[in-house]
Amino acid sequence: MKKKLSSLDLTIFKILLSIALISAIVATIICAIAFIGTGVIVSNGGDVFPNNPRGVLERISGNFSVSIDETGEVSGAVLLDETLLPEDNWCILLNDNGDIIWSLHKPEDIPEHYTLNDIARLTRWFLCDYPVYVRIEDYGLFILGLPKDAVGKYSIEYTMEWFETLPLRVLRVLVLNFFIALALSSIIGSFLYKNIRLLTKGLDKLRHEEIVALPAKGIFKEPFSNINKTSQALARKNASLATRDRARSNWISGISHDIRTPLSMVVGYGEQLAENPELSEENKKCAEIITAQGLKIKKLIEDLNLISSLEYEMQPLRKKTLHICVLLRSVVSDVLNQDLSDNYEISLELSCEKAVVSGDEALLARAFYNLLQNSISHNENGCRITISGSLQAESVSIIFADNGQGVPENVLKNLDTLPNTAHGFGLPMAYRIIRSHGGRFEVENKDGFTVTVTLPRGRDQ
């Protein structure tokens, strides 16, 4: 039982381990996807978006026509398609001196002239709180302005080392992520594991019909309380079954008790009549039959009583260490001493002289006696019975084989149910005695009838 439970434990452990591993791997993959996704989102799409300010500037400069005089000064500037500039944007063009030479939608608060400092400031950031973008052409500097508060600008700087170690750090984060996921799922898993273990333990106990009391709370409240209820129901049922068995066995022993006194008189007077000189020979015969049948009833009720108390496990076994071969020889001698006909031959081939078993001597002798008697009564014309014993590491086997006509199959099939009285109590009783000693009882019709009795070996003192 212990072994079974631990293998079950191992199975649960394996399941939980694989769940933890899978969840860790999935978490890592999700983390990697998140990295890439974040990168894509943070990059602001570059030129992908149509109203991207840099795109607007590019389109404007592409549709711009400038005329330049011989001194190299810009003399005229025209935007061919003014719709290129969105309504709420503005755009100016500065020449090398910092003066506006062209403008479109220019707000009032934008200055007309720019110093080098102004230029330096505005190229990256804001001009009078307008977020601005610049584009450099041969003929000047375009400045595109967006409405105030339309864009936030932050300066992000990274060292080159940062870029070089980026893959390593990403890897580190992934590994860390993997282990955190593993740990988390293990913690959650161990909680589940504890409960599942309780559940399987409960089921195992249920199987062995032990009392189960699991804590009926938590997520397993439902199955736990179901198991508890089943266990209680089972206990109730077993108790009522035991009561019934006890009642039945007591009833049988009561009947067999009550029958004995009247039977004493039947047998007693029967025998006296059989010896009464006043009776005719014929009547004496009748009286003898009464006595003989009375004794048969006595034997039957004694057998019935024994078999019922064995059946309901109410027969106390008075166990002691027995030499099995000594017992067999004494049983065989008893059978032979009953004036057994010469048509029967019993031979012993015992190669287990040292074997001892722990058992009830009277009951085991009874079982062996029944087996011999079974072979004798099933073969009225005689038979050869061979009893062979052999020794195994943990057990001793005794084979009772006869060369007779065998035993009807339906008798053999029903050995473990209450005996069909038409065939007597001999075999079922032997079966029950051997079973109550923790032994095996195997029957076979093969060139006669063979019974193999295997008993666990006892320890020699």
Added chain:
Amino acid sequence: MPEKSTDTPELKNKKLLLVDDEPQLLSMLEQILYSNGFFQLYTAKSCREALDIMEKQSISLCILDVNLPDGDGFYLFREIRKFSQVPVIFLTARGESEDRIEGLTLGADDYIVKPFLPKEFLLRVTALLRRTYGNIIPENGFSLPDSVCGERRIRFDTAVVQRGNEEIPLTPKELILLKVLYGQKNRIVTSDALTMAAWGDTSYGYENTLMVHIRRLRQKIEEVPSSPKHLLTVKGLGYKLVIKS
């Protein structure tokens, strides 16, 4: 087994007390004993009646049923033992061996389970009476026919085999073996029972020793030791002493 001639009429004069709650069974027991020569019979149906009779009469043997209306036979037995050491046979309708063990542990002299044959009952009663009050003459030995000088007399008291004027001594072990075999004459006695009696152990390891002793015994009691007629080997089981009566 026929009544032994050693039985003296005094045994039949003994007063017996029968206790059983079933009047019909009581009258049957009375009849059995009466028709076999016992005439001083007292019957009781309860512990109280039984104790009353015990006080007034000098009872020599009690036959007690275990089931009685006012207490069980074991109780009655203990009460009787307080003032008398009279031999007691228990009669019980309970076949369970617990009863047997309890009865015998208490010190009962015998125990009969119902139903029983009148012959068996009578045999046990007389045997117990003889054991208690009779002169026990131990079995002194037995005789085997001998073609030369009529018979060989095997004597247990002097441990010899007498053949005419010749006396062959028996060793102690041989005597033990012969006694055990004779006690179960014409029946198979297992090697284990023999070695247990002679050496206090089962036959394992004693097979050869036993065989040697049996061979010597045959030389002493058999006419032709190599083809024995009385001390026979039963292969695989043991030996048998055949004495034709």
